[in-house]
Amino acid sequence: MKVNVKMRKSEAVPDEITDIINSNRSFLLTSHRNPDGDAVGSILAMADILKKMKKETYIFLEDGVPEIYRFLPHADEVNTILEGNFNVTLVMDCENEKRVSERIDLRRHARMLINIDHHPTTGSFGDYRYIDPGAAAVGEQVYALARALDVAVGRDAAECIYVSILTDTGSFKYSNTTAHTHRLAAGLIEQGLQPADIASRIYERRSIDQLRLQAAVIEDMTVDGRLAWSAISSDMLEALGLAEADFDGAIDIVRSVDGVEVAVLFTQRPDGKVKTSLRSKSKFSVLDAARELGGGGHKAAAGFLTTDPMPVVVEKTIRLLRERLGQGGVHE
Numbered sequence: 001m002k003v004n005v006k007m008r009k010s011e012a013v014p015d016e017i018t019d020i021i022n023s024n025r026s027f028l029l030t031s032h033r034n035p036d037g038d039a040v041g042s043i044l045a046m047a048d049i050l051k052k053m054k055k056e057t058y059i060f061l062e063d064g065v066p067e068i069y070r071f072l073p074h075a076d077e078v079n080t081i082l083e084g085n086f087n088v089t090l091v092m093d094c095e096n097e098k099r100v101s102e103r104i105d106l107r108r109h110a111r112m113l114i115n116i117d118h119h120p121t122t123g124s125f126g127d128y129r130y131i132d133p134g135a136a137a138v139g140e141q142v143y144a145l146a147r148a149l150d151v152a153v154g155r156d157a158a159e160c161i162y163v164s165i166l167t168d169t170g171s172f173k174y175s176n177t178t179a180h181t182h183r184l185a186a187g188l189i190e191q192g193l194q195p196a197d198i199a200s201r202i203y204e205r206r207s208i209d210q211l212r213l214q215a216a217v218i219e220d221m222t223v224d225g226r227l228a229w230s231a232i233s234s235d236m237l238e239a240l241g242l243a244e245a246d247f248d249g250a251i252d253i254v255r256s257v258d259g260v261e262v263a264v265l266f267t268q269r270p271d272g273k274v275k276t277s278l279r280s281k282s283k284f285s286v287l288d289a290a291r292e293l294g295g296g297g298h299k300a301a302a303g304f305l306t307t308d309p310m311p312v313v314v315e316k317t318i319r320l321l322r323e324r325l326g327q328g329g330v331h332e
Contacts, residue, residue: 013141013148017114017130021149024087026056028110031092032099033063034244037167037202039093040069042116042138045153045160046090047074049146052154058084062101066245068202072163073156086110093138095122095296116141121287121296133298136176139164143184158191163198170252171199175281175300203249209240217250217265221257224318226282226325228254229264231314234272244269255279262286262321266314274313277303278321289320 021027027050031039040061047057060082065075082104089110091097094117097106106113115126118135135141139161146153153161165185169177172185189195206214213232221230230253237243247267255263261282267275276293278286278301285299293316295304306313 013144014128014130017128018145018148020088020112020114020128021050021053021055021145024055024112026058026086026088028058028060028082028084028086028089028106029092030060030082030089030094030100030106032094033061033101035061035063035066036093036248037069038137038139038164040065040072040075041160041162041164041167042092042142043090044072044074044078045139045142045157045164046092046116046145047077048154048157048160049142049149049151052151053149056086058086062104063245066248068205068248069163071201072160074160082109084109087112089113090116091126092116092142093118095119097125116145119296119298121291136174136178136181137164137168139168140181140184153188153191155191155193158188159193159198162188162193162195163202166198167202171203176298209242210246213237213240213242213246214250214253217253221254223257223260224322226259226261227264227318227321228257228260228262229266229314229318230254231266231310232268233310234268234270237268238270244275251277251279255281262325264317264321266310266317268310273305273307274310275303275305276313276317277301278317284325289317289324292320293317 029043029047031043043059047059050057059078061078064080065078086109089106094100113126115129116138118132118138120133122131132141143161165181216232216236217230221228251263251265254265261284263279265277278290280286280300287297287299287302290297290302290304293304295302297303
């Protein structure tokens with residue numbers, strides 16, 4: 001059965017992108033390091049669609065597929081080493097090329113690069129771009145691409161797109177969830193998906209050490225009015241034998257505190273760099289703060305990466321957020 005959901009006006013796929021996909025044979029598909037559910041789901045779904053078109057595909061994720069997403073179709077085809085040359089590279093759910101890899105030049109592997117993304121801060125990289133900030137997840141754009149290419153979305157692609165949407169909407173509870181999102185999810189479920197099983201695989205299979213990490217997030221948490229934050233050092237990650245991917249969903253613990261509108265999670269990587277994740281559950285735009293600090297993202301979910309020491313990052317970020325939250329409340 002073919003999924004058939006009415007398209008939104010803003011999601012129209014550029015004709016030149018469908019022409020390029022139709023007229024080329026080999027494709028490199030990639031996304032950002034430490035991939036989340038949207039990154040993994042969208043590239044695996046896109047790979048499935050290209051395979052149906054008899055195209056050659058090579059999927060590359062420098063950090064591989066996080067364990068919780070390895071049940072998805074085509075997950076075993078993901079490479080952590082980039083080899084070969086291709087006609088076209090599709091970079092998905094990624095604001096800039098450096099987020100794919102700091103050591104690899106994508107231009108050496110394909111003559112053409114297409115950027116498919118939904119972040120409003122996405123730069124102008126790529127020879128062609130399909131940017132739709134109105135999409136809840138890049139998975140929605142993949143569905144639109146399939147429609148534009150006249151390729152039926154089968155069960156495998158449907159499952160990948162569903163995970164993309166499920167995770168990037170916070171299980172349909174973030175403000176980016178729309179009526180279109182629900183209609184599309186319903187159409188995907190009609191392909192025979194089991195939403196309860198998918199949700200269980202993603203959200204209910206945590207190791208003891210991952211739960212200890214969540215406990216550490218709570219233990220370190222500071223709540224200051226409408227603002228809350230927690231900081232986890234690389235020593236803590238090393239002691240528990242965990243990686244950055246194991247933080248998936250940890251910021252929601254901070255965000256869930258009653259009365260808190262803005263949540264921040266500071267994570268120190270083994271190389272000393274500090275990743276800062278910001279979330280909002282009001283009209284306050286964390287994107288504005290992230291941009292000022294050198295990052296990007298969405299109004300309700302943003303972040304940045306810096307080489308500054310953890311204490312400096314925490315002090316600078318919290319000072320900025322306190323100032324903005326103190327300016328009469330919310331900021332559009």
